[in-house]
Amino acid sequence: MSHPAGPVHCASVLDPNAPTDAERWSALRDDPRVDVVDTIAAQRAELAAVRPPVPADVTDEPDRWVYYPWRRVLARALGPRGYRRLRLDRNRNLLSADELETLGRLRVGVVGLSVGHAIAHTLATQGLCGELRLADFDAIDVSNLNRVPATLLDVGVNKAVVCARRIAELDPYLPVLVTQDGLTPDTVDGFLDGLDVLVEECDSLDAKVLVRAAARARGIPVLMATSSGGLLDVERFDTDRDRPLLHGLLGDLAEMDADALAGLSAKEKVPRVLRIIDASGLPARMAASLLEVGTTLTTWPQLASEVAVGAASVAEAVRRIGLGEPLASGRVKVDVPALLDQVREPGRSGAAVGSDERAYGQAPAVPAGEVIDVVAAAAQRAPSGGNTQPWIVEKPGAPPQHRLDIHLDPDLTSAMDVGFRGSAVAVGAATFNARVAAAARGVGARVDFRLGDERFPLSAAVTLGDSEPDLALAELYPAMMRRETNRRHGERIELGDDVVAELNAAADREGARLCLLTDPPDLQRAAAILATADRIRYLTPHLHAQMIDELRWPGDPSPDTGIEVRSLELDDADVVLLDILRRGDVMTHLATWDAGTVLGDDSRTKISAAAGVAIVTVAGGALTDYARAGAAVESVWICTQQHGLAVQPVSPAFLYAVDDADFAALSPRFAKALADLQYTFRTLVSANPAESLALVLRLSRAPRPSVVSRRRGREDNSSPN
Template identity: 40%
Template sequence: MRNTSTSDLFTHSDSTVSAHEYQPFMAGHIDVKLAGADSDIRLFIFKPSDYPYLWLKYVEGLQREYNRMGVSHILDLKILKDPKFFRIAMIAIMGGEVVAGLRCSGPIRKVSHAAAYEEMADGNQAFVSEYLEERMAENIAEPKGLWVDLNSSARERLTQLMSRCMIYSAALLDCRYSICTSAKKMNMVYTSSGMDALPEAGTVYYPNKDFKTTLGCFDLHKVLKQCNDDNRIRLRRDWQLIQLARVNSRSQKSCPNSWTPLVLDEANPFHTKALESLLLDPDYEHRSAMKSMDDEMAELLPPVSQSLKDESHRWVAYPWRKVAIELLGPKSFKKLRCDRNRNKITDEEQSHLLGLNVGVVGLSTGHVIAHTMVMEGVCGHIKLADFDLLEVSNLNRIPASLLDINENKAVITARRIAELDPYLTVDVFDKGLLESNIDSFMEGLDIVIEECDELNVKVLVREAAKKRRIPVLMATSDGGIMDVERFDTDEDLKPFHGLTDVDASELKDLSRRDKSGYALAIFEGDKITARLAASMVEIDYTVKTWSQLASDVTQGAAMVTTAVRRIGTGKPTPSSRTRMDMDQMFVDGVPPTPVQITTEQLIADPVFGDNVKENMLLAARYAPSPGNIQPWNIYWKDEVLYFEIDRNRSVSMDVNWRGAMTSIGAACFNAEVVACVEGLNGAMEYFPDSSMPDLVAKFVQGQKSCDIEQAEKLYPHLLTRMTNRELCERQVINPEIINELIEICDKGKAELHVLSSENKLKDYAKISIGSDRLRYLSEHLHAEMISELSWPDIDSLEDGIDIRTLAMPHKDLNVLPILERRDVMDELAKWKSAGLSLGEYNRDRIHCASAMVALTIKGQSDFDYVQGGRVLQKMWLAAETHGLSLQPISPIFLYSNTVDDTINLMNNVYLSEVQSLQNMFSNIFDIKNDEYPVLVVRLAYAKAPQYRSYRKNS
């Protein structure tokens, strides 16, 4: 047999099905006389509620065969005997007797609605859930209750036929997939028809220990390739006959579904003939949106998966417009159309919301609400109920057109939704909501939105919602009134919050004016706007009905959509009545207060005086410290200069006060340089008194020589040394300068690790980005970082980091109030891989660096870090003598030398990410296991900063 594509199997058929006749099966029947070896079989496809007698025959056969197998206990006869709950049934008839059958539901809206999910509870239910979720967008049908009369001489042929009917039913319901559970002994039959067995779902004993049940799925894209030759022939022949029978069925032609677009899948062989017909139909205008969509998809961040790129295109035909348009498939389309929602709605929330089933009653105000919900993507299935026809006077608030006059309002809304999202399923109740159809309307709803004019229907909706525990939302287009009635969480809640006690039957025959009394009780007449109240007085005199404005209706749509989104994502949304009167808000509004950042230098730059002791003290205080927290107490007493650590001035990143010890070492070095140059002989003594652990050092006067030449070289930079965060052009540093800095560190028994190549700098920038991201996302580290920032005219500038020293343009400083907000960081923390942009500030400065250097020491005692601080300060000052500017850009884990250190630093969160960054850090700088970082610093040639940080005077 030659290789035949699935498209070939149907393109070269004799079917005369045209595109406009190919719609999802909704009602009526299709009577098919099969051919060939099955010519003695009639396949009757029908909507159960349209043929209750045949449905009863199906149920009787189901009971009989399930009794024979001993599994009738799984049948819910109360549900089965009510045909209105089922979409489609198929029965095989031989000799006038019903000899086989199955029923099918779909498309499945939620995983929990799939019977297979419950039946596989003892298997790998997580796999089943994931499998169904991944395929939900392309529609899943679920055939159930397959039975064959085992006394029939044609039982094997009937079994094969019913297996194929699982495929036909999915195709008729516009589903790509047909999911089913089956006893293992039936797997061979189903796989011969093209089913994919799913062993990952496991095997369960269902319905009892005599049956080993597994999960399988028919993928209509693949069944014709996977089935055996005999079934391939029959699938092709039967489908042609089904479609021809459908064309000839009066019951099918009488159900035009005038609001439903025709969606044809290029990769679905069951759509091939209809698609060919559509593309050749001269009555249709053919368009393609693929160029625009492909361009947009290519720009999405992060880039879309290969599976989305490979998704087949669809042709969507709108019969009421006579336009067919080529679009992305449903998954890609949803991804692209909802992309601008991120991250006000997260991907996870969006996925959940698209599983919501929402009903809207009343399609004047409800039209705008329904359309807004679909635009925002807060539902995946919507039911619309309204009996009324559009009139010109409705166009003051309904965004329809003159071409829609005399059309049903629900149909108009459904068409508009279809033109926005053809993949969203819509059910239309164009007779309105009645006692006879309210059960069908409410079935499966998660939320109902009531916006009808008829007071008796308002009550009817709430009575039904309370019975089924479904929340009701209502926006009243006056004064921004919004009602939330949580019948799902409060079983004692009375309709309309208890404002009136009336049932639907009492209101049925009242006039509009008589009903207004009840309406005033519901809407609290003393609180509605004056103009609406006055208009209600004039009903039947100077106005026909109460007035509504498009602006009020649109505001209500926003409020309802917000409530649906909150309920759908599990956010607190209790029963309530709220008012948001826009007219009054404009009266009460006040302008914002602009933030002014002064450019004045508010503190004088430090200068040396004539007193050597004061100069030593001043120089010591102008040593660097983490976040300029100045973790010391430095003072003269009895001719001795004391350096004590202030352990209260600390941050989490300063693990075991290692950064504080480093800072005090730098302060000691500064004081020694001043003493040397200004002629005060003496020496530092470190940790001189074990009984005083906070006393780090003291300068004691005495006969001690110093390197005056080196001190005089560094002395002029003691008070001008500063952190320079300016952006700059990247320049290469003379190797001799680098060697000098390395030598300074060597002599101080430290090591300077240098990164200077562009690639290495980019690698370190990645580490810095990851570190900065975690610093923002970690609650305590973020709080400490923000506390370091000082705003001129608001905060003291004697400690912390003056925001002006960040070297950010004034416009960019406007982002700081956002970065300071904990609630913003908490949102980012919830989103997978979010927050990388938080590292852009340091990334840009690393990219323009001449080099990044990491200073390390061999030990990790307090004394080691003090000595490391002395070396650091000496290296920093020496670098500035060569015109270099320096900026510390260290990772958050700089002082975390052990696993326990890291656990304590991070409060036991983000540990794996920190560990990964630590490994990258050690590798890129080639830091050995016996080395411990003191600081990582940017070396660059940057312009002098306009502002600097200052110090406390005491």
């Protein structure tokens, strides 16, 4: 390519330690006409603060001195690797380190440095190229300064040179080659040789055709922003060399040679130009202005804002091409004025999910009516993972009925509910509630669990009236109806020995064991494990999708199952965060970057600050064992609330997995991590190999939750006080 003599555009990068540079550097430093700018201390401090820490071979890189002859300035800079790392640090993770490295090898040519100036500068600033080639024959005029970010000092200087200088001041290490003659049939091939992308921003029709034809022959994609109506034009000659130039909009002109083109009159060119810039879709002022060119206007108008939008569009197109992401040939309009006609008030989802404080009213009285109905209603108030209510409650036989069947409904399972074990816990809790309600009505109740037939993996038969009522259970009725999940942050209080003893007894009576962690170091360990498991739940696509599906927003058409967002007790900042956390595409990025520790923060902070973590375990691993444990969970939960404490189950993703296949099905990518976490957790709670984990409860002191959870098929979904 040609490098004609002309005003200098290159900065000199000097290493005072290199013998070849030392002499020049000291001469410049001692020259009284040269200003010295030394901000290296600030640059080093900033580099040292970069996260994660930059390796020593980058921090130890020797500084350089950069001489800008057009400014007569000698400036000190970090070495090339440190400078690049620091300068582009704020791109992460919008552009990853790997992506920046790939883009750093891209060679981009820009022809026409009025609009092209903003484009080339954006590409350089954003780190979207590793070499720039700029071509323009024209010099800066004052009338360019409404859209070209040059200065009065640049007037009369070649436009490509002005742009190259500006980029050298931005990044002295970025190679920028300049052609000051514009492109001709003789120079175009040299300019294009080895380019990955060409950006064409010429005024002249001849030049448009010339560079496109040459780019097509070499399979180089061509981009153009017209700066009127936000039009971006893409020609993927890299994937399709048979495409007509400019999508055929030029007609016969596209195939003319340079001489024939040069011979065309302005009148013959105008209709083609109008087609290129899509005159029919131009904003009205622009279209009217075209009619005035040559009379009241010297040439067509252009605004800096349009040029900036064009630069943004081209930058994104270059990024896609550079990273091999989809970008079709064709055109698109990024019409900012049209978009501003669509300004609307933002939705205020936060206001709708705010929490308020509720107090307990009078203790719920035991309802009158058929005992079997009271028992059925109590069973349905049981807790269940994601409030799926994975049961079918039936009253078999004709009235007067003495039996209630509670079947585990396999259709209401989820990935976390491995082997229906979580559902079995819920069914077990429902049977406990049934026994309490029956006792409160003065009727004894016996529960028989039965392992599944083909339809139901587990069933519980609650038989009424063939035993004496349990008075201790009867007294639990109000507390049972008030049992609730409380997701408030809560605070830590010391649990007295009497409370601990009662909680243990509550589990014992139902044939399960309680492990109660209350020492802060144990709580920290549990917090770390549960937080890591939560992060995995977020980062595993199907677990994340199911978790988000469980949420019920105001106006949800099926609010009788699932978890109301209000019950998450979020403050305004959390609501905004939830808008990000619910997005699968965001989780995909975090998973790719192996990032997202923040996803475990909620569990980590709540559990670290808890009064205790109660783990209910049971001997055996059959669904009937989990159901027994479910009754124990409910018994412990009610007892805890009776002592003025709030309860929230916190289910780690590994809770119900028992073998490698379970872990793999839960999360193919994190299977091993989940297995390790479960092992560490089981060790923490001293679970023996024959014991199963039924549920983990976080205990704290907190005001009541904002809302009462709802149940399917119940007209009376109001608070049971």
